[in-house]
Amino acid sequence: GIQVEQSPPDLILQEGANSTLRCNFSDSVNNLQWFHQNPWGQLINLFYIPSGTKQNGRLSATTVATERYSLLYISSSQTTDSGVYFCAVPSSNTGKLIFGQGTTLQVKP
Amino acid sequence: NAGVTQTPKFQVLKTGQSMTLQCAQDMNHNSMYWYRQDPGMGLRLIYYSASEGTTDKGEVPNGYNVSRLNKREFSLRLESAAPSQTSVYFCASSRGPGSNQPQHFGDGTRLSIL
Numbered sequence: 334g335i336q337v338e339q340s341p342p343d344l345i346l347q348e349g350a351n352s353t354l355r356c357n358f359s360d361s362v363n364n365l366q367w368f369h370q371n372p373w374g375q376l377i378n379l380f381y382i383p384s385g386t387k388q389n390g391r392l393s394a395t396t397v398a399t400e401r402y403s404l405l406y407i408s409s410s411q412t413t414d415s416g417v418y419f420c421a422v423p424s425s426n427t428g429k430l431i432f433g434q435g436t437t438l439q440v441k442p
Numbered sequence: 443n444a445g446v447t448q449t450p451k452f453q454v455l456k457t458g459q460s461m462t463l464q465c466a467q468d469m470n471h472n473s474m475y476w477y478r479q480d481p482g483m484g485l486r487l488i489y490y491s492a493s494e495g496t497t498d499k500g501e502v503p504n505g506y507n508v509s510r511l512n513k514r515e516f517s518l519r520l521e522s523a524a525p526s527q528t529s530v531y532f533c534a535s536s537r538g539p540g541s542n543q544p545q546h547f548g549d550g551t552r553l554s555i556l
Binding site (some may be wrong): 337363364366368374375376378381383419421423425428430431432433434435 | 473475477482483484485486487492500512529530532534535536538539542543544545547549552
């Protein structure tokens with residue numbers, strides 16, 4: 334089945350710094366989602382981005398489907414950005430999502 | 443707009459007890475999913491229902507059963523809980539496979555089995 338790999342596994346930033354998280358996937362996909370799992374465990378939808386670039390405030394995401402990767406950019410990081418960031422892709426025509434292992438981000442004040 | 447609602451939010455069980463986790467969505471979605479998340483890991487699919495009246499196994503179905511009660515509701519049952527089933531359980535829904543629409547997740551149920 335399709336494999337999803339995220340890097341880096343852990344990231345520590347000083348508040349105000351920028352960062353890039355990467356998601357590689359092993360097969361062609363027709364959509365991709367980025368989630369933020371906050372310290373309370375809630376999964377927050379960040380982006381649904383099968384291809385191209387989308388921006389939402391300080392966050393943006395780019396998916397290059399032909400090269401099988403997606404990037405999540407966080408600019409001017411804040412302590413509230415801390416948590417785990419997951420990317421996920423559908424495995425087949427059933428729509429079930431395959432998740433990467435996540436990137437744990439800690440933003441220090 | 444509630445989205446996906448899961449109950450209960452927390453539960454502690456003893457080994458061998460049974461319980462049912464409830465999930466309901468108000469987005470008129472066709473497909474619903476149950477995932478579990480273990481420490482330091484991403485989510486793994488337990489069961490899913492592509493449409494009302496159908497259910498299928500995911501990656502880790504052993505020890506669980508599901509019921510798609512109607513289009514809105516999809517329940518997950520543990521018949522005889524085991525400590526290995528201590529986890530956080532997430533329900534999700536989407537318009538359906540091939541719809542190119544995102545999945546939406548509930549807030550999760552934290553289940554501890556002693």
